[in-house]
Amino acid sequence: MKYTEDDLKKELETQEYEYGFYTDIESDTFPKGLDENVVRAISKKKNEPKWMTDWRLEAFKIWQEMDEPDWANVNYEKPDFQAIAYYSAPKKADPNKTLNDVDSELLAMYKKLGISVNEQKRMNNIAMDIVVDSVSVATTFKKTLAEKGILFMPISEAIQKHPELVKKYIGSIVPQTDNYYAALNSAVFTDGSFCYIPKGVRCPMELSTYFRINEGGTGQFERTLLIADQGSYVSYLEGCTAPSRDENQLHAAVVELIAMDDAEIKYSTVQNWFPGNSEGKGGVYNFVTKRGICHKNAKISWTQVETGSAVTWKYPSCILKGDNSIGEFYSIAVTNNYQQADTGTKMIHLGKNTKSTIISKGISAGKSQNSYRGLVQIGSRAENARNFSQCDSLLMGNNCGAHTFPYIETKNKTAQIEHEATTSKIGEDQLFYCNQRGIDTEKAIALIVNGFSKEVLNKLPMEFAVEAQKLLEISLEGSVG
Amino acid sequence: MLKIKNLHAGIEDKNILRGINLEVKAGEVHAIMGPNGSGKSTLSSVIAGNETYEVNDGEITLDGVDLLDLSPDERAHKGVFMSFQYPVEIPGVSTTNFIKTAINQKRKANGLEELAAKDMLKLIREKSALLEMDRKFLSRSLNEGFSGGEKKRNEIFQMAMLEPKLAILDETDSGLDIDALKIVANGVNKLKNKDNAVIVITHYQRLLDYIVPDFVHVLYNGRIVKSGGKELALELEEKGYDWIKELAQ
Numbered sequence: 001m002k003y004t005e006d007d008l009k010k011e012l013e014t015q016e017y018e019y020g021f022y023t024d025i026e027s028d029t030f031p032k033g034l035d036e037n038v039v040r041a042i043s044k045k046k047n048e049p050k051w052m053t054d055w056r057l058e059a060f061k062i063w064q065e066m067d068e069p070d071w072a073n074v075n076y077e078k079p080d081f082q083a084i085a086y087y088s089a090p091k092k093a094d095p096n097k098t099l100n101d102v103d104s105e106l107l108a109m110y111k112k113l114g115i116s117v118n119e120q121k122r123m124n125n126i127a128m129d130i131v132v133d134s135v136s137v138a139t140t141f142k143k144t145l146a147e148k149g150i151l152f153m154p155i156s157e158a159i160q161k162h163p164e165l166v167k168k169y170i171g172s173i174v175p176q177t178d179n180y181y182a183a184l185n186s187a188v189f190t191d192g193s194f195c196y197i198p199k200g201v202r203c204p205m206e207l208s209t210y211f212r213i214n215e216g217g218t219g220q221f222e223r224t225l226l227i228a229d230q231g232s233y234v235s236y237l238e239g240c241t242a243p244s245r246d247e248n249q250l251h252a253a254v255v256e257l258i259a260m261d262d263a264e265i266k267y268s269t270v271q272n273w274f275p276g277n278s279e280g281k282g283g284v285y286n287f288v289t290k291r292g293i294c295h296k297n298a299k300i301s302w303t304q305v306e307t308g309s310a311v312t313w314k315y316p317s318c319i320l321k322g323d324n325s326i327g328e329f330y331s332i333a334v335t336n337n338y339q340q341a342d343t344g345t346k347m348i349h350l351g352k353n354t355k356s357t358i359i360s361k362g363i364s365a366g367k368s369q370n371s372y373r374g375l376v377q378i379g380s381r382a383e384n385a386r387n388f389s390q391c392d393s394l395l396m397g398n399n400c401g402a403h404t405f406p407y408i409e410t411k412n413k414t415a416q417i418e419h420e421a422t423t424s425k426i427g428e429d430q431l432f433y434c435n436q437r438g439i440d441t442e443k444a445i446a447l448i449v450n451g452f453s454k455e456v457l458n459k460l461p462m463e464f465a466v467e468a469q470k471l472l473e474i475s476l477e478g479s480v481g
Numbered sequence: 482m483l484k485i486k487n488l489h490a491g492i493e494d495k496n497i498l499r500g501i502n503l504e505v506k507a508g509e510v511h512a513i514m515g516p517n518g519s520g521k522s523t524l525s526s527v528i529a530g531n532e533t534y535e536v537n538d539g540e541i542t543l544d545g546v547d548l549l550d551l552s553p554d555e556r557a558h559k560g561v562f563m564s565f566q567y568p569v570e571i572p573g574v575s576t577t578n579f580i581k582t583a584i585n586q587k588r589k590a591n592g593l594e595e596l597a598a599k600d601m602l603k604l605i606r607e608k609s610a611l612l613e614m615d616r617k618f619l620s621r622s623l624n625e626g627f628s629g630g631e632k633k634r635n636e637i638f639q640m641a642m643l644e645p646k647l648a649i650l651d652e653t654d655s656g657l658d659i660d661a662l663k664i665v666a667n668g669v670n671k672l673k674n675k676d677n678a679v680i681v682i683t684h685y686q687r688l689l690d691y692i693v694p695d696f697v698h699v700l701y702n703g704r705i706v707k708s709g710g711k712e713l714a715l716e717l718e719e720k721g722y723d724w725i726k727e728l729a730q
Contacts, residue, residue, distance in 0.1 A: 433569045436529050437583035437639065438557035438590065447582060451573025
C-alpha cells in the first residue's frame with residue numbers, strides 16, 4: 001500500500017494530539033470543547049481500530065456542516081457545544097463518602113422508589129461492600145447468555161471483539177447524516193450496549209442496560225446496537241429509574257435495532273433524567289434517535305415511559321421493510337413544571353401487508369408542554385398496509401398544554417389508516433369522588449393517571465411496570481393544588 | 482352521632498342552606514325529602530366536604546369531632562360515606578382496584594395494616610353476593626359505560642365494602658327500576674345495625690317503602706320545615722309539597 005503525504009500528515013496529527021492529551025488522559029477527563037482532536041482522542045482512548053476512528057471523523061465533518069433542528073415544539077437555549085467535556089472516565093468510588101453525605105431529598109426519593117441501600121450507594125459512587133457479589137451475578141449472567149451464543153457487552157468491547165458485526169451494522173439504520181444529534185453522537189459516543197442474538201435463539205432473560213449506565217457515570221452519548229438474527233427473540237430494557245441529577249446537560253443517544261426475517265425485538269425504556277427544578281432551572285436535554293428495521297415477518301415493539309428531562313426530543317421509529325412485518329409504539333410521556341416533550345414515532349411501511357400500531361398517552365401538568373408528533377408513511381409497494389394510531393392527552397390544571405401533530409403520507413391506495421385522539425382533564429368531580437372514598441388527592445391523581453396509562457403500562461415487563469407506576473406518581477407529586 | 486347546628490352554606494354569594502339543625506343517632510335511619518332546589522344535595526355535599534360549597538356559619542360534628550376542620554378524605558376515614566347521585570367515571574381503573582385503594586387508605590389513616598389479598602377477596606365475594614352483583618362487573622373500569630342502575634348498585638357495593646358509620650344516600654333511587662331498587666334497599670337494610678346510621682335523600686316515597694325511616698324531614702328553602710315519623714312521607718306522597726310551602730310561609 002502506498003504511503004502518501006496525506007497519510008503522513010494524518011499520522012502526525014494523531015501523534016500530536018496523543019502527546020497533547022497525555023496529561024489529560026492521566027487525569028481521565030478531557031478538557032471542555034469539541035474539535036477533530038477530541039474525536040480522535042475518544043477513539044484513541046477506546047483503543048479503536050482505524051475504520052472506527054475514520055467513521056467518527058466522517059460523522060464529525062458532517063455534523064459541522066449541519067444546523068441544529070428547530071422544528072420541534074420546544075423552546076430551550078441551544079447548548080454550547082464547546083462548554084461540554086466529551087469524555088469523562090467512570091468516577092472512582094470515594095472511600096470516605098457515605099450515604100450521610102448524600103442529599104436527603106434524593107434519599108427520600110430513592111426510598112419511595114424502593115431502591116435498595118446498596119443500589120443507592122452505587123448510584124452515588126459510594127464504595128460498596130458487596131462488590132464481589134455483584135461481580136459474580138454478572139458472570140452467571142454472561143455464562144447463561146454465552147451458552148446460547150448471545151453476545152451482550154459494551155459497544156466498546158464489541159468494537160474490539162466483534163468488529164465485523166459492528167462495522168456491518170453501525171450507522172446502517174441511523175446513518176451519520178441522519179440528523180444533527182445523530183451525527184454528533186456518531187462522532188463522540190463514549191459507550192453503550194451491543195447485543196447480538198443468533199439465529200433461532202430466544203433470549204431467556206430480559207437484557208438491561210440499567211446497571212451499566214449507572215456504573216459508567218457518563219451516559220451522555222450512548223450508542224446501542226441490537227441485532228436479532230433470523231427467527232430470534234429478545235426483550236431489552238433500558239433506563240434509569242432513579243433521578244440521575246446528572247450535571248451533564250446534553251444527552252444525545254442513538255439506538256439502532258435490526259430485526260432479521262422472523263425475528264422479534266421488544267425494546268422498553270423508562271426514562272427519568274433530571275427534569276430541572278420546579279422553576280424550570282437545569283435539567284437534561286434529551287435528544288435521542290432510535291430506529292429499527294424489520295425484515296420479512298419481523299416485529300419491533302417500542303415501549304417507553306418518559307417522565308424526566310427538561311426537554312425531550314425523541315421518536316423511536318420502525319422501518320417496515322420486509323413483507324408482513326409489524327411495528328409497534330407504546331408511549332407514556334409525562335411533563336410537569338416547565339418540562340417540554342416532543343415525542344412520537346415514525347412508521348415507515350415499505351413491505352406488503354405491513355402493520356403498525358401507535359398508542360401514545362401524554363400527561364401534562366404544571367406549566368409544561370407535551371406534544372405527540374408522528375408520521376405514518378405508506379410506500380408505493382406496500383400493498384395492504386395497515387396502521388392504527390391512538391393519541392390520548394390528559395391535562396392537569398389550566399397552565400399546561402397538549403399538542404398532537406400526526407402526519408400521514410400514503411402512496412398506496414390499499415392502505416388502511418386509522419387515527420383516534422382524545423383530550424381529557426382530571427376533573428374536580430373525579431378528585432372529590434376519590435376523596436369521598438378516603439383516597440387523598442395525590443393518590444387519586446396517581447390512580448387516575450395509572451388508569452389512563454394502563455394500555456401502555458401493560459406492555460411493560462412486570463417488574464418494570466411496577467417501577468414505572470411509582471415513577472408516574474412521583475413525577476406528578478404536587479401537581480394539583 | 483351526627484350533630485348539625487345552625488348550618489349556613491352556599492356557593493359564592495348564594496345562600497342555599499339557611500340554618501339547618503339535625504341530630505342523627507346511631508342505629509337510626511333519617512329521610513330528607515323536599516322539592517327540587519330545596520338544598521337536599523347541597524346538604525349531603527357539605528357533610529361530605531365538597532369544597533365547591535362554602536360554609537358560612539354553624540357546625541357539623543360526628544361523635545364530637547368537628548367535621549368542618551377535616552378534608553373530604555379525612556371525613557371518609559372517620560366513617561362518612563356518600564353515595565353519589567351522579568357517580569363519576571374513572572377510565573382504566575377497575576372497581577376492584579379502586580375499592581382496594583380506598584379500603585387500604587382508610588385502614589392506613591386509622592393505623593391498621595393493609596388488608597391481605599385473600600381477606601380482600603373474601604370481602605369482595607361476600608359483599609358482591611349481598612348486592613347480587615356479577616363479579617365480572619368489578620373488573621370493568623369504574624362506572625365507565627355502566628347503566629344508571631349499575632352505577633347506583635356499585636355505589637352501595639362500595640358502601641358495603643367500606644362499612645361507614647354514617648352513610649348518606651343521595652337520590653340513590655333515581656335511575657333504578659323496581660327490581661334494582663329492591664336489591665339496593667335490601668343491601669342497605671342488611672348493612673344497617675345499631676352502631677351506624679343512614680341518611681336517605683329522596684324525592685319520592687318509593688324508596689322509603691323498602692328502607693323504612695325512623696324520621697322524615699322536609700327541607701324547603703334551605704331549612705327543615707317539618708319533621709315527623711315515616712307517615713310524613715306518605716302524607717307528602719299524597720298531598721305533594723304545596724302545603725309544605727304554605728306552611729313555611
